[in-house]
Amino acid sequence: MTYLKPHFRNPALPANALGYTRRDYEGAVSTLCAGCGHDSISAAIVQACFELDLPPHRLAKLSGIGCSSKTPTYFLGASHGFNSVHGRMPSVLTGANLANRELVYLGVSGDGDSASIGLGQFVHAMRRGVNMLYIVENNGVYGLTKGQFSATADKGSKSKKGAVNPDDPIDLVSLALQMGATFVGRSFSGDKAQLVPLIKAALRHRGAAFLDVLSPCVTFNNHAGSTKSYDHVREHNAVFNRPDFVPHREEITAETAPGDVAEVTLHDGSVVRLRPVAGDHDVHDRIAAMNHLAERQAEGEIVTGLLYVDPEAGDLHDRLNTVDTPLNRLNDAELCPGAAALVKVNAALR
Numbered sequence: 001m002t003y004l005k006p007h008f009r010n011p012a013l014p015a016n017a018l019g020y021t022r023r024d025y026e027g028a029v030s031t032l033c034a035g036c037g038h039d040s041i042s043a044a045i046v047q048a049c050f051e052l053d054l055p056p057h058r059l060a061k062l063s064g065i066g067c068s069s070k071t072p073t074y075f076l077g078a079s080h081g082f083n084s085v086h087g088r089m090p091s092v093l094t095g096a097n098l099a100n101r102e103l104v105y106l107g108v109s110g111d112g113d114s115a116s117i118g119l120g121q122f123v124h125a126m127r128r129g130v131n132m133l134y135i136v137e138n139n140g141v142y143g144l145t146k147g148q149f150s151a152t153a154d155k156g157s158k159s160k161k162g163a164v165n166p167d168d169p170i171d172l173v174s175l176a177l178q179m180g181a182t183f184v185g186r187s188f189s190g191d192k193a194q195l196v197p198l199i200k201a202a203l204r205h206r207g208a209a210f211l212d213v214l215s216p217c218v219t220f221n222n223h224a225g226s227t228k229s230y231d232h233v234r235e236h237n238a239v240f241n242r243p244d245f246v247p248h249r250e251e252i253t254a255e256t257a258p259g260d261v262a263e264v265t266l267h268d269g270s271v272v273r274l275r276p277v278a279g280d281h282d283v284h285d286r287i288a289a290m291n292h293l294a295e296r297q298a299e300g301e302i303v304t305g306l307l308y309v310d311p312e313a314g315d316l317h318d319r320l321n322t323v324d325t326p327l328n329r330l331n332d333a334e335l336c337p338g339a340a341a342l343v344k345v346n347a348a349l350r
Helices: 037-051 067-074 089-099 111-115 119-128 172-178 192-204 230-236 286-298 316-320 339-348
Strands: 059-063 080-083 104-110 132-138 183-188 208-214 237-239 241-246 262-265 271-276 302-309
Touching: 037 067, 037 132, 037 192, 037 208, 059 067, 059 089, 067 080, 067 104, 067 132, 089 104, 089 119, 089 132, 089 316, 104 111, 111 119, 111 132, 111 172, 119 132, 119 172, 119 208, 132 192, 172 183, 172 208, 172 286, 172 302, 183 192, 192 208, 192 241, 192 302, 230 237, 241 302, 271 302, 286 302
Parallel strands: 059 080, 059 104, 104 132, 132 208, 183 208, 237 302
Antiparallel strands: 183 302, 241 271, 262 271
């Protein structure tokens, strides 16, 4: 088996507004297990960036350690990339974002990388409002080390060998809401129609955007008794809404009757159009989103869709009042203004 992709392509491939085809957003051939949900997420990211007309070189993708953190190799091969150490992706991304605010930042992590060793990193990235899309590819196991339960594994779920998990899970969606993330959603790797618009909207959002994507591990967590398997997620998926993403340059239209579609305008003029499925819900109400999650979880359901968004949210640069020019483009005199400036700063703190 070869892992080299051919350079030739069909000349009739459709192109986006920049002249790129979908192939221009791909990466290397995946070495993950055949059928892994992570590959479906990679394909959704490729599709989302293609449809957004996002120049590949304007995106920076960062990851930690784990099966999920290998996936940036498999998409956007022409973008910036950095594979950090276990659980430390948010800190590295925060530093990169502060240095160059003009890039689009995508952090890819897993339930082991974010809910265990990197839990503190995850929490602080959300509360600080780092301008990024944080995707957790959640399969409930440590796939690289032969399928032990991760911190997101549901209590009572069974491992492939029959062991029962005795611990309550960490729900990263609830935690993101509690810590101040301003765009929060959950999806399923097998639901491309829902996942692609969520990724597109989250990439356009200014502030901390978080997506928890249930991604079954076909090798260690796709059996009867697992609550992260393809069958279980499909049977217990409580779809919250069906999002459409409308770029601001296009006319906004709706095919359904008035009142059936809720529209959320993002800061750049883009629109997220939500088709309610689970009843009326105000996606601007953080508390209501947290309550709905708790109610459905008590019934054994998995809530997917856009749960909360603050379209007027700022980001870390707004809070720190940084200059508009990216810090990596400032010269020495601007970065080190001298002793007089330091004396003035110190005086203001007394």
